Amino acid sequence: MNDAREIQGLKGVSTWSAFCATLRRDLIIALKRRNDLLNPIMFFLIVVSLFPLGISPDPVELSSVSAGVVWVSALLASMLSLDNLYRADYEDGSLEQLLLSPQPLYFLVLAKNIAHWLISGLPVVILSPLLAYMLYLPSEAYWTMVLTLLIGTPVLSLFGSIGVALTVGLGSRGLILAVIVLPLSTPVLIIGAKAVTDVMFGLPVSSHFALLGAILALALTMAPLASAAALRISVN
Amino acid sequence: MWLWFAKLGSPRWFYELSDKWLPWLYVSMLILMSVGLFWALLIVPEDYQQGQTIRIMYIHVPVASISLACFPLMAVAGTITLVWKMKLADMVAQSVAPIGAWFTGLALATGAIWGDQIWGTWWAWDARLTSLLIQFFLFIGVIALRSAIDSPDAAAKACAVLAIVGAINVPIIKYSVEWWNTLHQPASNFSIDPVAPNPPEVWVPLLVMISAVYVFFAIALILRTRNEILQRERRSQWVIDLVTREKNV
Numbered sequence: 001m002n003d004a005r006e007i008q009g010l011k012g013v014s015t016w017s018a019f020c021a022t023l024r025r026d027l028i029i030a031l032k033r034r035n036d037l038l039n040p041i042m043f044f045l046i047v048v049s050l051f052p053l054g055i056s057p058d059p060v061e062l063s064s065v066s067a068g069v070v071w072v073s074a075l076l077a078s079m080l081s082l083d084n085l086y087r088a089d090y091e092d093g094s095l096e097q098l099l100l101s102p103q104p105l106y107f108l109v110l111a112k113n114i115a116h117w118l119i120s121g122l123p124v125v126i127l128s129p130l131l132a133y134m135l136y137l138p139s140e141a142y143w144t145m146v147l148t149l150l151i152g153t154p155v156l157s158l159f160g161s162i163g164v165a166l167t168v169g170l171g172s173r174g175l176i177l178a179v180i181v182l183p184l185s186t187p188v189l190i191i192g193a194k195a196v197t198d199v200m201f202g203l204p205v206s207s208h209f210a211l212l213g214a215i216l217a218l219a220l221t222m223a224p225l226a227s228a229a230a231l232r233i234s235v236n
Numbered sequence: 237m238w239l240w241f242a243k244l245g246s247p248r249w250f251y252e253l254s255d256k257w258l259p260w261l262y263v264s265m266l267i268l269m270s271v272g273l274f275w276a277l278l279i280v281p282e283d284y285q286q287g288q289t290i291r292i293m294y295i296h297v298p299v300a301s302i303s304l305a306c307f308p309l310m311a312v313a314g315t316i317t318l319v320w321k322m323k324l325a326d327m328v329a330q331s332v333a334p335i336g337a338w339f340t341g342l343a344l345a346t347g348a349i350w351g352d353q354i355w356g357t358w359w360a361w362d363a364r365l366t367s368l369l370i371q372f373f374l375f376i377g378v379i380a381l382r383s384a385i386d387s388p389d390a391a392a393k394a395c396a397v398l399a400i401v402g403a404i405n406v407p408i409i410k411y412s413v414e415w416w417n418t419l420h421q422p423a424s425n426f427s428i429d430p431v432a433p434n435p436p437e438v439w440v441p442l443l444v445m446i447s448a449v450y451v452f453f454a455i456a457l458i459l460r461t462r463n464e465i466l467q468r469e470r471r472s473q474w475v476i477d478l479v480t481r482e483k484n485v
Contacts, residue, residue: 162397162398162401166381166394166397166398167381167384169385169390170384170385176377176380176381176384179373179376179377179380180377180380180381180398182373183370183371183373183374183377183402183405183409184374184401184402184405186370186409186412186413187405187408187409187412190412190413191412191415194415211412211415215408222404226397226400226401229318229397230394230397233390233393233394233397234390234394236390
């Protein structure tokens with residue numbers, strides 16, 4: 001009797017408030033773990049600063065590769081932080097509770113993905129002009145780079161979420177996650193980096209933005225469905 | 237129709253049916269392959285631009301066309317696995333992944349040999365080469381995922397999801413790299429007109445080779461699937477009967 005009332009109570013929770021609760025919970029957990037929060041950003045900084053050491057400190061050479069370097073580093077930083085997305089929840093059992101909740105899993109997964117992007121993607125976007133400056137990116141390309149990253153990094157979180165959901169129950173998932181997620185992320189990388197390079201040559205870039213936007217729309221609608229299906233498979 | 241569908245899902249039924257198909261497939265592959273290879277390698281005239289290297293096309297194009305067909309096939313098999321939980325579909329999906337990876341690798345290798353002759357370079361970051369390379373990585377991802385998951389049931393579903401996601405992504409990757417960089421020639425149009433740039437004497441043997449390689453692919457897929465059936469159904473009575481009968485003969 002009591003159980004039935006509780007289930008009734010849960011059903012009374014609207015999808016929207018469940019969405020907000022999941023988002024809030026993930027953000028609070030992330031803010032309490034300062035190290036986990038800082039690691040992807042530090043990783044992004046370090047990887048970007050390795051390129052001048054590996055290629056050359058020459059401003060001309062660096063500025064020609066700067067767009068690609070920032071984009072690839074953002075991709076790697078996003079992937080590195082993906083593991084946090086479901087693992088802790090899987091280990092302490094709260095992921096199962098999430099799957100059992102009566103609200104559509106699509107929205108709960110979407111909330112977790114948005115939280116992941118706010119924690120790992122947005123700082124990268126904010127930091128990117130600084131790194132672009134260090135890599136001698138021409139100043140007219142700054143806005144394009146920030147905007148492509150702003151549209152592109154959520155796609156990386158959404159695609160990455162599918163990979164993590166598929167591998168969350170596995171023992172050794174680090175490398176396999178990279179093998180699954182990186183090929184899926186290539187279109188975003190190609191279009192994003194190409195837009196920044198085109199701006200440097202004074203070419204129009206609105207088509208690149210349209211494509212990135214289309215990919216983001218597709219990822220927003222489809223990727224959480226795939227993640228939800230994958231979570232159901234992994235948790236069983 | 238539904239009865240037929242249910243029957244198709246039974247591994248045993250497929251095993252017995254493919255027993256009857258295989259001899260026909262072997263014979264037709266032997267004929268097509270020998271006719272096609274003989275025609276393509278010895279009879280087809282030299283290309284006025286590419287000389288003898290045009291003959292690489294007769295291997296490269298069939299192999300590449302199959303490598304492109306493998307991912308959609310895997311996604312369809314994955315969908316059937318997820319929706320109807322058909323055992324056979326997952327066995328096919330599992331068998332097609334390594335074959336697809338091999339064919340993609342072969343297409344890249346033959347393309348590299350051809351490219352070395354025509355473009356003067358083994359590898360270029362050209363759209364088709366790049367998208368094929370990424371597709372190769374996707375196949376590796378599917379194979380790695382399957383080998384990483386212990387429970388066969390979970391592995392089947394997880395690979396099905398990944399195959400479907402990958403199949404949606406393959407065209408996106410293809411178009412994005414096409415806008416990015418293109419060196420590869422577009423696919424040629426074939427015509428029956430003998431004075432056209434591609435007369436029948438060039439494309440008819442290509443057609444023969446394509447069918448030959450398709451039959452070869454079908455045989456490889458069926459043999460792999462049959463192995464998989466025996467492996468997974470090894471505890472069922474009909475497999476035990478089959479094996480002991482073969483031992484006694």
